[in-house]
Amino acid sequence: DGGITQSPKYLFRKEGQNVTLSCEQNLNHDAMYWYRQDPGQGLRLIYYSQIVNDFQKGDIAEGYSVSREKKESFPLTVTSAQKNPTAFYLCASSLRDRYTEAFFGQGTRLTVV
Amino acid sequence: RKEVEQDPGPFNVPEGATVAFNCTYSNSASQSFFWYRQDCRKEPKLLMSVYSSGNEDGRFTAQLNRASQYISLLIRDSKLSDSATYLCVVNGGWGAGTKLIIKP
Numbered sequence: 001d002g003g004i005t006q007s008p009k010y011l012f013r014k015e016g017q018n019v020t021l022s023c024e025q026n027l028n029h030d031a032m033y034w035y036r037q038d039p040g041q042g043l044r045l046i047y048y049s050q051i052v053n054d055f056q057k058g059d060i061a062e063g064y065s066v067s068r069e070k071k072e073s074f075p076l077t078v079t080s081a082q083k084n085p086t087a088f089y090l091c092a093s094s095l096r097d098r099y100t101e102a103f104f105g106q107g108t109r110l111t112v113v
Numbered sequence: 114r115k116e117v118e119q120d121p122g123p124f125n126v127p128e129g130a131t132v133a134f135n136c137t138y139s140n141s142a143s144q145s146f147f148w149y150r151q152d153c154r155k156e157p158k159l160l161m162s163v164y165s166s167g168n169e170d171g172r173f174t175a176q177l178n179r180a181s182q183y184i185s186l187l188i189r190d191s192k193l194s195d196s197a198t199y200l201c202v203v204n205g206g207w208g209a210g211t212k213l214i215i216k217p
Contacts (some may be wrong), residue, residue: 097205
């Protein structure tokens with residue numbers, strides 16, 4: 001089945017540690033995205049990539065980093081510089097760009113203690 | 114002013130009723146419009162695209178009003194399972210969502 005896989009579903013980390021969230025898609029989509037969602041809030045764009053080896057900052061990129069070495073994979077690293085990392089992280093992909101329908105992974109719920 | 118705005122709700126609606134909510138946007142040149150549904154603690158899923166002429170999918174009708182810069186979603190004969198948060202997306206920008214609660 002085609003889709004987007006995020007792992008892990010739940011993640012706990014100690015404050016000050018970097019953590020990497022995985023996102024893989026087998027939909028052959030060009031574009032991939034990372035969003036953050038806080039309780040009762042909408043989605044905020046962290047980073048997006050429209051092509052391999054290229055990515056752009058979204059609205060809240062500070063404290064995060066990404067890579068796009070393969071079309072299928074778009075991992076997100078939450079660094080110790082991110083002041084409030086506890087949140088629900090959603091990865092998505094779309095065929096071409098932000099103007100086309102987005103498909104989401106199941107999300108990773110990160111808790112930093 | 115935010116690029117995409119929605120009334121956060123919640124809208125409390127009895128089962129079987131018709132409910133509608135809007136999503137306003139600021140960029141008059143916007144070209145792509147979608148409605149997504151998000152259940153509690155789950156990922157958003159596409160409900161329907163919104164076309165210039167309006168479109169319908171079963172009990173759901175989406176419309177675009179370019180002059181007033183908003184899209185709308187109408188749900189007829191609402192079911193308990195329609196309870197969710199409804200998110201609009203305009204040119205890749207996301208609204209914060211409208212929470213809908215259908216009561217028996």
